[in-house]
Amino acid sequence: MTPEELASLIRDALAAASADDRLTLAPEDLPQAVKVERPRNRDNGDWATNIAMQLAKKASMAPRDVARVLADALAAHEGIDSVEVAGPGFINIRLAAASAGELARTIVEAGDAYGTNPQLAGSHINLEYVSANPTGPVHLGGARWAAVGDSLARLMVASGATVTREYYFNDHGSQIDRFASSLYARAMGREAPEDGYGGQYIADIADQVRRDAVAAGEPDPVDLDEAAAVEAFRARGVELMFAEIKARLRDFRSEFDVFFHEDSLHSSGAVDAAIARLRERGEVFDSGGAVWLRTTAYGDDKDRVLIKSDGQAAYFAGDVAYYLDKRTRGADTAIYLLGADHHGYIGRMMAMCEAFGDTPGENMQILIGQMVNLVKNGQPVRMSKRAGTIVTLDDLVEAVGVDAARYALVRVSMDSTLDIDLDLLTRHTNENPVYYVQYAHARTRNVARNAAEHGVSREAGFDPGALDAPADADLLGVLAQFPAQIAQAADLREPHRVARYLESLAAAYHAWYGQCRVTPRGDDPVDAGHVARLWLNDAVTQVLRTGLGLLGVSAPERM
Structure with missing residues (x-):
């Protein structure tokens, strides 16, 4: 039961x-x-x-x-x-023992469906995460959002939602100008401009832009006048940076359904259309030659400029158009995963949501996360070999692998600052939480292989009443909590709950392993208890595999 x-x-x-x-x-x-x-x-x-x-x-x-x-x-x-x-x-x-034990059969027969629930059925959620500027590699903060966002998407799908995983490329504005100028300066052997970008990746991209141009039969950009050269580095350089970001995220098992370009909001007229919609609703006013959104009517500390007095769109205008675009594409709820430096944006974003006639907290949800720090040999790791000034996703994966990186990034509530101990994550000991959980799964598979060698098979039937040891009851009790953990993690937007649950399940399984047997001793015959405990062992296999899968972490057969 x-x-x-x-x-x-x-x-x-x-x-x-x-x-x-x-x-x-x-x-x-x-x-x-x-x-x-x-x-x-x-x-x-x-x-x-x-x-x-x-x-x-x-x-x-x-x-x-x-x-x-x-x-x-x-x-x-x-x-x-x-x-x-x-x-x-x-x-x-x-x-009753038989009633409790039936759960083992329920889990094994349900397979991957065990733990799924319909609480979000019928809802369409647009989940936007990472969304780093396309001017450099994904940094550790972006890596955290990649792990958390992807895991949250998996949890919401398991709870019945339709989820659109979305990445917002900030490819409109001054940061792209600085990126292109930095590529040009590096190609010309000059120092990066003030507020420009440095690091080996800038040299790599600049060199690739030049090679691609020559291979295509076009002039080397350094032979062009400066304006044309900067534009050449902009066009191809941004494209190369996009491609690298996508590839790194894909390798990190963080797939996206939509890569949305900020520039398209301006080129398509979406910004003008969104402002027109708000003007029709009486939420927009003109003052001092600028166009404003009356966000103070909805709790913001001041009204926000949409179109500046020089006729240029303010950054917030893109946010307005982008939210409307998400809703127009069918999203009931738009969830944004943002870094701590965006905390001040919450008031204006929620006010904008309400100005459109939507409900903050329902149609728009904003999750703020804290920074990630790497520690090695007790000292902080501060600089990337490639990026120069930041530590990147690549640095973390190179140090500990995708499994350990994803698990470590999602294991702690995202509203807490996270310190990742590289020494701990490379240890093959129970102190390493991802190893502890993965080892539990590998142990269940080893038990199943040993059972087969000793003639213990689930096909012999299942007597749930034979799961009558206290350790059986303890393990069944933990297994029974898995569906509620998935539902709660999805509802509260807290995927770290799944990681902590898996650790408790691994602990219960390791304790059970030390007290109960799946295979007979010596020449003893196989009895109902052995068979029933094989069912229970395989139920743990299923839940560990499903839970790790929800976090984008592999479940190894052997370790």
């Missing part, structure tokens, strides 16, 4: 007790969902609920009296071994 099935059973018991007047509850008073939790003290049973305390006032009864009515009804169910009323009205439930 899963927690969801138990919750449904409790709700049915409430409905039945209300129908025959054991409880005085109106139909609208019956809860749509009942929360059951694993007690901290396992002596209190397998599962507990406080629903009696929640309904006592509506039922005009003491919480313990409501609890006793439910306890009597639940105790009559064949899958429940005992029910106790504790404290002010808690209901502690102990499942």
Whole structure:
């Protein structure tokens, strides 16, 4: 019996007790969902609920009296071994071994579907993340968003949503001018201009632009006049930087459905159309030769310029047009993953959302994340070999690999600053969290191989009642929590919850491995307990593989 099935059973018991007047509850008073939790003290049973305390006032009864009515009804169910009323009205439930053990079969037979849920079904979410300027390699902050954003997308899909993974290329504005001028300066053997870009990657791209031009039968850009040369470096250089960013993200297992170019908002007229829409709604006004959005009407600290007095679009105008474009493409919710330096943007963005007639927090959600620091030998790593001034995604992957990098980046809540210890992530010990979880999966596969060699097969049948050891119950209890963890991680936009869950499952499995056997000793015959525990072992395999997959981390067969 899963927690969801138990919750449904409790709700049915409430409905039945209300129908025959054991409880005085109106139909609208019956809860749509009942929360059951694993007690901290396992002596209190397998599962507990406080629903009696929640309904006592509506039922005009003491919480313990409501609890006793439910306890009597639940105790009559064949899958429940005992029910106790504790404290002010808690209901502690102990499942029969066979009922608890059935979960192993449920997981194995469900396969990859175990843990999925429909809570976001029917919703279309546009999830934008990374979105670094196309003027250099993906830095560590972008790497964190790549891991977190991709994992969050996988979680929301597992919860029934349609998700568009989107990268916003900031290819309109002064940063592109500085990038092109930096390429030109490097090609000419000059110092980078003030506020320009440095690092070996600038030299690499400048050299490639020149080689490509010559290969195409075109003049070497350094032989052109400066304006034409800068434009040549801009056109091909930005293209090469785009291609490299895409390739690095793809290698990091972070795939995108849409690469959206900021410049298209201006060239297509989308900015003008968005401003016209807001003007029709009475949210735009003209002052001092500029066009303004009245964001103070929706809580912003000041109104925001859309078109400056010189006729040029302000940066915020692109944000306005981009949000409208997302909604026009069918997104019910636009989620933005932004760095800590964008915290000051939240007020104006939410005001803009409301100016369009949408609901902040529903149609627009902004997640702010903190910085990432690399540490090696107890000292911070401050400079990339290639980028020169920043540490990049490539630096991290080169040091620890994709699996360890992704797991480390997603394991900590994104609103906390993250220190990544490179020494720890390269150790093959239980101190390394990704190794600990991956090793648990590899161990389950080794157990399955050993079982086959000893003639233990799931095809021999399944007796769930044979999972009667305390370690069996502990492991089943952790497995049962997986669907709720996925649903909660998707709902709260917190994929780190999955990583922490996997570590608790790995711990429970390693403890179970030390106490229970899947294969017989010596010449002992194979019995129902061996077979049942193979089912349980394989259920752990499934959940670990699914959970790691949600984080974009591989589940190795051997380690």
